[in-house]
Amino acid sequence: MSKRTGVIRYNLNDIKRNFTGQKRAIDIDAAMRLFNGAALQESIRKGDIYGYIGHQYREKYTLDVPETVMVDGVPVVLEPACRTIYLKCYPTGDVEHEQEFLDTAPGRVGARLWDSKAYGFSSAIYAPEENGLRVPKGYFGMDLVRAPNYDNNRGYAVMLDSVAPGVFTAVDTFPTESAALLDSVDNMIKESDAFAAGLSNDILKQYKINDELNEYNARLLERLHQAKIEAPMLDSAPKVMERGINMDTGATMLDSAQRFMANENLPGYQPAPEKAEEKGAVDVVVGGVKKAMAMVDSVIRGH
Structure with a gap:
């Protein structure tokens, strides 16, 4: 069963730290418009805003972490740890979330870390600097980190609260908020292309050989049927198959089939007889039968 934290409250203007942490000047009005806005609140109600253990996924894959990534040609699922179910910002700078x-x-x-009163939450927010203030424009969730910037949150981020200053300089200078968003569809297309590129040419070649073998097999079975030779059953195979057999036998099998098909002694189709030849053969048979019947009749009569 899922576990909830209860409502957590912290203030954007007070990190509750004297010697550590990163103090920032936040545009509170912009934060309220973002946090309390209809679009974000709908996403929260539908459970679409996720968080992770640490900020590393966001550092590597952008703030909007993808569902999966390709690692050495293999898709890897990036599992979230939590999701935001409540978020609200007040004119005083107070933020509440659950x-x-x-x-x-x-x-x-x-959940175990939380129960142990270890770690704390750190928000992942796209907030470029404008006129000396950090302007929140995108909220991507709360991550559980070892040292949250806002001690009361036990989180503000570009702010990724627990990341050292300067780490996200490139993100902070994005010209538009869309630059910080991950296009999920494009990412899926890239992953699909990478997966397709990783397909082995040898497998495709083997498929072609198998198709040709199936065609030859059908033709061979037809010839065996014409010659009234039964095809062997699997029962004739040894009970224990040898191991270590070379798996690339398709080409050898195909060559063997081609040599077999080239054998002139194999049964084949006979040309259809001409009608005249058919009539002559029938006359010969009928004449022979009549002669035999005449001989039998002569013997019976005693002649």
Whole structure:
């Protein structure tokens, strides 16, 4: 069963740290428009905003973490640990949020850490600097981190709260908010292309050989049927198959089939007889029968 944190409250203007952390000047009005906006609130109600253990996925794959990534040609699922189920921002800069730990491997780890009063939440927000203020334009969830920037959150981020200053300089200078968003469809297309490129040419070649073998097999069975030779059954194979046989036998089998097909002694189709030849053969048979019947009749009569 999923575990909820209860409502957590912190203030954007007060990190509750004296010697560590990153103090930032936040545009509170922009934060309210984003956090309390209809679009984000709908996503939260539908459970679409996820968080992870640490910020590493976001550092590597952008703030909007993809569902899967390709690693050495193999798709790997990036499992989330939690999701935002409540979020609200007040004119004072106070932020309230509640997280729900998921029944995933990272979610269970996160719940255990939370129960142990370890780690804290750090928000992932796209907030470029404009006129000296960080302007929140995109909220991507709360991650569970070892040292949250806002101590009361036990999270503000570009702000990724626990990341050292300067790490996301390139992200901060994005010209538009869309530059920070991950296009899920494009990512899926790239992954599909990478997967298709990884298909082995040898497998495709083997498919072609198998198709040719199937065609030859059908023709051979037809000839065996014409010659009234029964095809062998699998029962004739040894009970224990040898191991270590070379698996690339398709070409050898195809060559053998071609040599067999070239044998002139194989039964084949006989040309259709001409009608005259058919009539002559019938006359010969009928004449022979009549002669035999006449001889039998002569013997019976005693002649």
